[in-house]
Amino acid sequence: DVKVTQSSRYLVKRxxxxxxxxxxxxxxxxxxxWYRQDPGxxxxxxxxxxxxxxxxxxxxxxxxxxxxxxxxxxxxILESASTNQTSMYLCASRGLAGGQDTQYFGPGTRLTxx
Amino acid sequence: GQQVMQIxxxxxxxxxxxxxxxxxxxxxxxxxxxxxxxxGGHPVFLIQLVKSGEVKKQKRLTFxxxxxxxxxxxxxxxxxxxxxxxYFCAGRDSNSxxxxxxxxxxxxxxxx
Numbered sequence: 450d451v452k453v454t455q456s457s458r459y460l461v462k463r464x465x466x467x468x469x470x471x472x473x474x475x476x477x478x479x480x481x482x483w484y485r486q487d488p489g490x491x492x493x494x495x496x497x498x499x500x501x502x503x504x505x506x507x508x509x510x511x512x513x514x515x516x517x518x519x520x521x522x523x524x525x526i527l528e529s530a531s532t533n534q535t536s537m538y539l540c541a542s543r544g545l546a547g548g549q550d551t552q553y554f555g556p557g558t559r560l561t562x563x
Numbered sequence: 564g565q566q567v568m569q570i571x572x573x574x575x576x577x578x579x580x581x582x583x584x585x586x587x588x589x590x591x592x593x594x595x596x597x598x599x600x601x602x603g604g605h606p607v608f609l610i611q612l613v614k615s616g617e618v619k620k621q622k623r624l625t626f627x628x629x630x631x632x633x634x635x636x637x638x639x640x641x642x643x644x645x646x647x648x649x650y651f652c653a654g655r656d657s658n659s660x661x662x663x664x665x666x667x668x669x670x671x672x673x674x675x
Contacts, residue, residue, distance in 0.1 A: 480661055489572070491667035492606070492651065499661050507662065539605060543661075549611040550594060550655075552663065557605050 452476075453555035455540055461561045468527040470558050472540030480543035481523040482552065483507075483515065485536040492539065498523055530562045567654045569666030576673055582639040584669035586652035593657045595628055595635045600668070601648045609637075609650075632657075642673045 456471035482497040494507030498517040516524040541552040566589045594613045598606040612628035625638045653663040
Protein backbone atom coordinates (compact mmCIF):
# COMPACT_ATOMS: atom_id res chain seq x y z
CA ASP A 450 0.00 0.00 0.00
CA VAL A 451 1.15 3.51 -0.78
CA LYS A 452 1.88 5.47 2.31
CA VAL A 453 2.08 9.23 2.61
CA THR A 454 3.00 10.46 6.05
CA GLN A 455 3.07 13.94 7.50
CA SER A 456 5.25 14.96 10.40
CA SER A 457 2.49 16.23 12.69
CA ARG A 458 -1.29 15.85 12.94
CA TYR A 459 -1.66 18.99 15.01
CA LEU A 460 0.64 21.98 15.34
CA VAL A 461 0.34 25.25 17.24
CA LYS A 462 2.71 28.08 16.39
CA ARG A 463 2.99 31.77 17.13
CA UNK A 464 2.81 34.61 14.65
CA UNK A 465 6.19 35.26 13.07
CA UNK A 466 7.60 31.80 13.68
CA UNK A 467 9.16 29.79 10.88
CA UNK A 468 7.21 26.58 10.42
CA UNK A 469 8.27 23.39 8.68
CA UNK A 470 5.75 20.79 7.54
CA UNK A 471 7.25 17.54 6.34
CA UNK A 472 5.76 14.98 3.99
CA UNK A 473 7.23 11.59 3.10
CA UNK A 474 6.00 9.05 0.54
CA UNK A 475 7.28 5.52 0.15
CA UNK A 476 6.35 4.74 -3.48
CA UNK A 477 9.11 6.51 -5.42
CA UNK A 478 6.60 8.97 -6.89
CA UNK A 479 8.01 11.87 -8.85
CA UNK A 480 5.17 14.33 -8.35
CA UNK A 481 4.26 15.67 -4.93
CA UNK A 482 1.84 18.40 -3.88
CA TRP A 483 0.93 20.63 -0.97
CA TYR A 484 -2.65 21.82 -0.50
CA ARG A 485 -4.46 23.75 2.15
CA GLN A 486 -8.07 23.00 2.96
CA ASP A 487 -10.40 25.56 4.45
CA PRO A 488 -14.18 25.31 5.03
CA GLY A 489 -16.10 26.36 1.96
CA UNK A 490 -12.95 26.78 -0.12
CA UNK A 491 -12.11 23.17 -0.86
CA UNK A 492 -8.54 22.14 -1.65
CA UNK A 493 -6.23 24.84 -2.90
CA UNK A 494 -2.84 24.06 -4.37
CA UNK A 495 0.08 25.86 -2.74
CA UNK A 496 3.09 24.31 -4.48
CA UNK A 497 3.99 21.16 -6.29
CA UNK A 498 7.17 19.40 -7.28
CA UNK A 499 7.54 17.25 -10.37
CA UNK A 500 10.98 15.94 -9.48
CA UNK A 501 13.83 16.35 -7.01
CA UNK A 502 14.82 20.02 -6.65
CA UNK A 503 12.05 21.01 -9.09
CA UNK A 504 9.09 23.06 -7.90
CA UNK A 505 6.21 25.03 -9.32
CA UNK A 506 3.89 27.56 -7.73
CA UNK A 507 0.29 26.58 -7.35
CA UNK A 508 -2.68 28.88 -6.92
CA UNK A 509 -1.78 30.36 -3.52
CA UNK A 510 2.02 30.31 -3.04
CA UNK A 511 2.32 33.65 -1.20
CA UNK A 512 3.83 33.26 2.25
CA UNK A 513 5.07 29.73 1.54
CA UNK A 514 8.13 28.06 0.14
CA UNK A 515 9.01 24.41 -0.47
CA UNK A 516 12.00 22.14 -0.53
CA UNK A 517 12.53 18.81 -2.32
CA UNK A 518 16.05 17.58 -1.73
CA UNK A 519 15.15 13.89 -1.87
CA UNK A 520 12.53 12.17 -3.96
CA UNK A 521 10.57 10.82 -1.03
CA UNK A 522 10.39 14.04 0.97
CA UNK A 523 8.59 17.30 0.21
CA UNK A 524 8.66 20.07 2.79
CA UNK A 525 6.41 23.10 3.10
CA ILE A 526 7.87 26.13 4.85
CA LEU A 527 6.00 29.06 6.30
CA GLU A 528 8.70 31.71 6.44
CA SER A 529 6.88 33.88 8.98
CA ALA A 530 3.63 32.35 10.12
CA SER A 531 0.54 34.52 10.20
CA THR A 532 -2.90 33.91 11.63
CA ASN A 533 -4.43 33.65 8.15
CA GLN A 534 -2.29 30.58 7.59
CA THR A 535 -4.27 28.67 10.20
CA SER A 536 -5.59 25.77 8.18
CA MET A 537 -5.49 22.07 7.41
CA TYR A 538 -2.46 21.24 5.24
CA LEU A 539 -2.57 18.17 3.06
CA CYS A 540 0.33 16.61 1.21
CA ALA A 541 -0.19 14.29 -1.75
CA SER A 542 1.88 12.27 -4.16
CA ARG A 543 0.85 11.21 -7.62
CA GLY A 544 0.90 7.63 -8.77
CA LEU A 545 -1.12 4.89 -10.40
CA ALA A 546 -3.88 2.86 -8.77
CA GLY A 547 -5.01 -0.02 -10.94
CA GLY A 548 -3.69 1.84 -13.96
CA GLN A 549 -5.53 5.02 -13.02
CA ASP A 550 -3.78 8.32 -12.40
CA THR A 551 -4.41 9.21 -8.79
CA GLN A 552 -3.22 11.31 -5.89
CA TYR A 553 -2.50 9.71 -2.54
CA PHE A 554 -3.06 12.04 0.38
CA GLY A 555 -1.40 12.13 3.75
CA PRO A 556 -3.47 12.40 6.94
CA GLY A 557 -3.07 16.17 7.10
CA THR A 558 -1.58 18.64 9.56
CA ARG A 559 -3.95 20.98 11.32
CA LEU A 560 -1.93 24.13 11.93
CA THR A 561 -3.07 26.84 14.30
CA UNK A 562 -1.18 30.14 14.30
CA UNK A 563 -1.78 32.27 17.38
CA GLY B 564 -6.82 29.59 -15.55
CA GLN B 565 -8.97 26.53 -15.35
CA GLN B 566 -11.81 26.55 -12.86
CA VAL B 567 -13.78 23.59 -11.65
CA MET B 568 -17.19 24.34 -10.23
CA GLN B 569 -19.06 21.78 -8.17
CA ILE B 570 -22.67 21.81 -7.03
CA UNK B 571 -24.41 21.55 -4.70
CA UNK B 572 -22.21 22.61 -1.81
CA UNK B 573 -24.28 20.63 0.66
CA UNK B 574 -26.88 17.87 0.40
CA UNK B 575 -28.88 16.30 3.18
CA UNK B 576 -30.80 13.13 2.32
CA UNK B 577 -32.71 10.41 4.08
CA UNK B 578 -31.12 6.99 3.96
CA UNK B 579 -32.30 5.21 0.84
CA UNK B 580 -32.68 8.36 -1.26
CA UNK B 581 -30.47 9.01 -4.27
CA UNK B 582 -27.79 11.69 -4.45
CA UNK B 583 -26.04 13.44 -7.32
CA UNK B 584 -23.19 15.94 -7.41
CA UNK B 585 -22.18 17.82 -10.55
CA UNK B 586 -18.88 19.15 -11.71
CA UNK B 587 -18.24 21.68 -14.50
CA UNK B 588 -14.96 22.89 -15.91
CA UNK B 589 -14.28 26.12 -17.78
CA UNK B 590 -11.86 24.27 -20.05
CA UNK B 591 -11.62 20.85 -21.69
CA UNK B 592 -10.19 18.22 -19.41
CA UNK B 593 -7.86 15.37 -20.23
CA UNK B 594 -9.31 13.44 -17.34
CA UNK B 595 -11.41 13.90 -14.23
CA UNK B 596 -10.97 12.21 -10.89
CA UNK B 597 -13.31 11.79 -7.94
CA UNK B 598 -12.32 11.66 -4.30
CA UNK B 599 -14.19 11.04 -1.05
CA UNK B 600 -13.24 12.58 2.26
CA UNK B 601 -14.85 11.16 5.37
CA UNK B 602 -15.34 13.55 8.33
CA GLY B 603 -11.97 13.97 10.05
CA GLY B 604 -10.19 12.10 7.26
CA HIS B 605 -8.24 12.88 4.14
CA PRO B 606 -9.36 12.63 0.51
CA VAL B 607 -9.30 9.12 -0.89
CA PHE B 608 -9.29 8.37 -4.61
CA LEU B 609 -12.46 6.83 -6.01
CA ILE B 610 -12.12 6.77 -9.78
CA GLN B 611 -10.70 8.39 -12.91
CA LEU B 612 -12.59 9.07 -16.13
CA VAL B 613 -10.68 9.67 -19.33
CA LYS B 614 -12.86 9.12 -22.39
CA SER B 615 -15.59 11.36 -23.72
CA GLY B 616 -19.00 10.06 -22.60
CA GLU B 617 -17.43 7.49 -20.28
CA VAL B 618 -19.59 5.89 -17.60
CA LYS B 619 -18.15 3.83 -14.78
CA LYS B 620 -19.85 2.10 -11.89
CA GLN B 621 -18.69 1.11 -8.45
CA LYS B 622 -21.51 -0.74 -6.70
CA ARG B 623 -24.09 2.00 -5.97
CA LEU B 624 -21.90 4.79 -7.38
CA THR B 625 -22.15 5.82 -11.04
CA PHE B 626 -19.66 8.26 -12.55
CA UNK B 627 -20.11 10.03 -15.88
CA UNK B 628 -17.83 12.15 -18.02
CA UNK B 629 -19.52 14.48 -20.48
CA UNK B 630 -19.22 14.26 -24.23
CA UNK B 631 -17.31 17.55 -24.38
CA UNK B 632 -15.07 16.46 -21.49
CA UNK B 633 -15.99 19.59 -19.54
CA UNK B 634 -18.46 18.16 -17.05
CA UNK B 635 -18.92 15.14 -14.86
CA UNK B 636 -21.32 13.74 -12.30
CA UNK B 637 -21.36 11.28 -9.45
CA UNK B 638 -24.65 9.57 -8.64
CA UNK B 639 -25.23 7.43 -5.57
CA UNK B 640 -28.24 5.14 -5.60
CA UNK B 641 -30.01 4.37 -2.34
CA UNK B 642 -27.66 6.20 -0.02
CA UNK B 643 -26.43 4.63 3.19
CA UNK B 644 -25.02 6.27 6.31
CA UNK B 645 -21.58 5.06 5.24
CA UNK B 646 -21.80 7.42 2.25
CA UNK B 647 -21.49 10.44 4.53
CA UNK B 648 -18.57 12.67 3.60
CA UNK B 649 -17.41 15.26 1.12
CA TYR B 650 -17.08 14.31 -2.53
CA PHE B 651 -14.57 16.19 -4.64
CA CYS B 652 -14.08 16.21 -8.35
CA ALA B 653 -10.66 17.14 -9.71
CA GLY B 654 -9.89 17.93 -13.30
CA ARG B 655 -6.64 17.81 -15.20
CA ASP B 656 -6.55 20.43 -17.92
CA SER B 657 -5.70 19.20 -21.39
CA ASN B 658 -2.72 21.56 -21.49
CA SER B 659 -1.47 21.04 -17.95
CA UNK B 660 0.68 18.07 -17.06
CA UNK B 661 0.97 17.99 -13.33
CA UNK B 662 -1.63 19.78 -11.29
CA UNK B 663 -5.23 18.88 -10.62
CA UNK B 664 -7.87 21.54 -10.09
CA UNK B 665 -10.24 20.50 -7.35
CA UNK B 666 -13.85 21.52 -7.07
CA UNK B 667 -14.92 22.84 -3.67
CA UNK B 668 -16.68 19.60 -2.90
CA UNK B 669 -20.19 18.49 -2.03
CA UNK B 670 -20.79 17.56 1.59
CA UNK B 671 -23.30 14.75 1.90
CA UNK B 672 -25.18 14.10 5.10
CA UNK B 673 -27.32 10.96 5.31
CA UNK B 674 -29.77 10.54 8.15
CA UNK B 675 -31.25 7.13 9.01
